Amino acid sequence: MSHRLRLVTPALADSIRRCHGCPLNVLCLDELPEDAERSAPCMEQRCIRLRGGEHLFRVSDAVDQHLYIIRQGDIKLYQHGSDGGQHIIEFLGPGAWVGLESLNEHQRHAGAVALTDCEIATVPYTLLTALLDRQPRSAEAFGQLLSGTIARHQQHAAMLRSTSAIQRVAQFLLQRLEQAQGVAQGLARATLPMSRQDIADYLGLTSSTVSRCLSVLRRHGWLAMAQRAYTLPGLRDVEKVAAGAPLALDA
Amino acid sequence: MSHRLRLVTPALADSIRRCHGCPLNVLCLDELPEDAERSAPCMEQRCIRLRGGEHLFRVSDAVDQHLYIIRQGDIKLYQHGSDGGQHIIEFLGPGAWVGLESLNEHQRHAGAVALTDCEIATVPYTLLTALLDRQPRSAEAFGQLLSGTIARHQQHAAMLRSTSAIQRVAQFLLQRLEQAQGVAQGLARATLPMSRQDIADYLGLTSSTVSRCLSVLRRHGWLAMAQRAYTLPGLRDVEKVAAGAPLALDA
């Protein structure tokens, strides 16, 4: 649906440049025309660096009154299943906001782990609410951020209800490709920084089945993989599979 | 998790009475001590009545800049699956807010249909934002409303990943029971105003399988149904099934 979490319309794209590099720029739309005050609240973000495998926060942690914005790297959001295995809620990449699910909550009901080395900006609630108070239009953008999150959860739920396994995998590959294109335009290429087990937990399958489905797609020549990155030479066919088209099993 | 969508803590319960009957009372926490001004923005809500089967809004409708709060009745939120069949997003009952998923969006990406006769309050965005501007604490409550919605979607996703069909059905019954108890305290009784097909679409199953699972639970004496309402005499056992416990198939 929406490319990653960008809220800015093309018409507003040039007004952004003044705050380029600031992770909050999606919310700073209608103030600070050209004066020097821009650095006041906008650039005082603290930045966190994580190595792959380190936690940003864990389930049941006290909420630290901060939101996070991913500047670089990939993160997985998970929670513990009743059976012990972890359920992946969502994979998040550059530009994504983390922590919206715990707004004004006392403790986290999800954990966040870095899949790769990460660079993450922190935004205290106080700064955010101050911004929202001063800039009416940023409140709209924040509302879109929240309903965008809800929309992505609905899309995920739709994926989980697809009866066929290969259908879910195809949808997953297409979804990541679409998100990656929001960041690097024109390049039909995305990455799988997470393990097969993570993908399986995300899609409600087993790692064996995920592996099998990827192999089938590769055998058809529709999927090309190079370690962590992949492309979809047979984009059209993969889209048909994702839509529920039947599939010949032979090579 | 949280009982329906109530945000008020027990400590605040008595301060609510001043606005009892007002659907916005969950947000009106910290102002209007005892004066007569209460009726100014609080009671000017318009009310909509729907008969069972009528739409509140449809997919691709233009967003009318309103939120809805269910005062009476049940509603299902759905969207169209790529295969043509509809995917149920959520079942909503008295006290629930409708329309949060389309905040500041141009058109609905979900439809809302009444399952029973309904009474629904409408809240224009303008009123809501005015309220949020004047009452800082209501902004917190609104944040909880939104992250509560996200939390419910995560719970739904967890249900969809449960491997076993009877596990999902058991979780569904328990979830509805918990929600119903938020409204009518102490009564271990809930309703199924939706069709089996709707339940199936919600759980990622077929109506046959849902029917079969309900029959199994009834055969064990753990589930008692009277037309639209049900109780769970074997609550403990159903909880075990929901957690993934194996199940003897005989009567």
Place this chain on the structure above:
DNA sequence: CGCCCTTTTGATCGCGATCAAGGTAAGTGG
């Protein structure tokens, strides 16, 4: 090289989708 972990692939089996046949309940018109 040997070790450990992830991934891939194979073989079997159980569960749930599918197709199909009653059964039940509410609404309609005679």
Place this chain on the structure above:
DNA sequence: CCACTTACCTTGATCGCGATCAAAAGGGCG
């Protein structure tokens, strides 16, 4: 009040897919 219609619900029988168990094949690193 009773046939008739039209849903929806229940139950049965079969079959394909994906979970499961298991083994082999990479891949990173001392």
